[in-house]
Amino acid sequence: MEITAENVLRALSFVMEPDLKKDIVSLDLVSDISIDGNTVFFKVQVSNPAMHSRKRMEEACETQIHLKLSPEVEVRAEVVALDQDKKDAPENRKVLPGVKNIIAIASGKGGVGKSTITANFAAGMAKKGYKVGLIDADIYGPSAPIMFDVEDQKPGMKEIDGKNKMVPVESYGVKILSIGFFAETDQAIVWRGPMASKALNQMVSDVEWGELDYMFIDLPPGTGDVHLSIVQAVPITGVVVVSTPQPVALADARKGINMFGLDSINVPVIGLVENMSWFTPAELPENKYFIFGKDGAKELSDKMNISLLGQIPLVQSIRESGDVGRPTILQENTSQSKAFEEMVNNLELKLNE
Ligand SMILES: Nc1ncnc2c1ncn2[C@@H]1O[C@H](COP(=O)(O)OP(=O)(O)O)[C@@H](O)[C@H]1O
Ligand SMILES: [Mg+2]
Structure with a gap:
């Protein structure tokens, strides 16, 4: 599949946010997608900002992109803590x-x-x-x-x-x-x-x-x-x-x-x-x-x-x-x-x- 922002989002829609129990795309947690040749850059917010949880998110994104797009894609995900605003929005609350x-x-x-x-x-x-x-x-x-x-x-x-x-x-x-x-x-x-x-x-x-x-x-x-x-x-x-x-x-x-x-x-x-x-x-x-x-x-x-x-x-x-x-x-x-x-x-x- 061609490497486009749209296809990256499609692949990432298979990644679940573990605490909020919905996929990261419908939760609007993915931003700043850019593509340079075979390399895909983007930002993802996670509700648990601990190192291990960010690492796991990075791996989950990579797995889905390799699976749905191509194993050749180089994935550079920057995983950051969820914005306070997002955290407090009713639909994202635990x-x-x-x-x-x-x-x-x-x-x-x-x-x-x-x-x-x-x-x-x-x-x-x-x-x-x-x-x-x-x-x-x-x-x-x-x-x-x-x-x-x-x-x-x-x-x-x-x-x-x-x-x-x-x-x-x-x-x-x-x-x-x-x-x-x-x-x-x-x-x-x-x-x-x-x-x-x-x-x-x-x-x-x-x-x-x-x-x-x-x-x-x-x-x-x-x-x-x-x-x-x-x-x-x-x-x-x-x-x-x-x-x-x-x-x-x-x-x-x-x-x-x-x-x-x-x-x-x-x-x-x-x-x-x-x-x-x-x-x-x-x-x-x-x-x-x-x-x-x-x-x-x-x-x-x-x-x-x-x-x-x-x-x-x-x-x-x-x-x-x-x-x-x-x-x-x-x-x-x-x-x-x-x-x-x-x-x-x-x-x-x-x-x-
Ligand atoms: N504006 C008021 N006029 C008359 N009595 C009041 C008024 N506000 C509170 N009270 C009475 O004062 C007492 C203490 O009020 P309460 O609401 O229980 O205070 P708090 O929760 O701050 O301890 C209660 O008996 C209440 O009915
Ligand atoms: Mg009281």
Whole structure:
């Protein structure tokens, strides 16, 4: 067969990428083909950049070209590590391949409303008609079972391709898995880093998530090893950071934003949500009391050049919604449900920019 770029590609379409389990041509991993007499040059990306794996790829390419083109061809393949972009593209992921956007919700401090915000993001996207999942990875205080009124439920089990997979619990159109389903809530458990990562990995990989538009992950509060191992184990689209307007909370939020931005971690921060921006009493719905300070998160987002996705008031009904297990965003047309809707719309816009 004649040595042309087209024929080289045809031959290489018989080479499988061992991790991604598809051929390297349909995965678009071959580039820069050039031909000089009997010598063929090209570049191939592999998901495992280890020496032995690159060597094996080189040999596989050579074998197919010799087989399909001619044993006379001199093959010069440059095998390089897969681009980060390619690695994170849904179709190339090993984990959660059917999930379009994976959003982690983080906070520097505990108790700032991270789980409340996560629950409303998830229920709000589901209300808009998206397919949504939620992983409650807060090992210190899982709260999704209460916030979605599914405390008495347990994930199911289903055999898929010979493997046992968990089936998430569903509430308000959100598929939910929580570390709280596996541990008694009143049982004090000391999770250690590796245990926490293992539990999270199982919630990601051993679960029948199916196709989702948005997956929200409620991270534990703070920014430390657990967070690092989570954001490295899961191909996260970006992080949303929640803070109250208090200076102490903002200082910790800033630390978190800086950590995610480190070169070695490099997870985009999609935006900031300010929670408990002002207090509004039920009997005086027009009044705003800035009890934790005014516009602190807004100023931080301006300074760090991050979007402010929303400002959520401190109102009794939000706390009550959490306790009865029906996210506030499902209320019809209240000022607090509108604040959450704006936050959800801003995230949707930001991700489709
Ligand atoms: N904007 C708000 N208005 C009223 N109560 C809130 C608000 N945000 C959170 N809460 C309440 O504060 C408590 C802590 O919130 P939670 O979301 O569990 O925080 P975190 O997950 O950061 O620890 C919960 O009881 C929750 O219902
Ligand atoms: Mg929480």
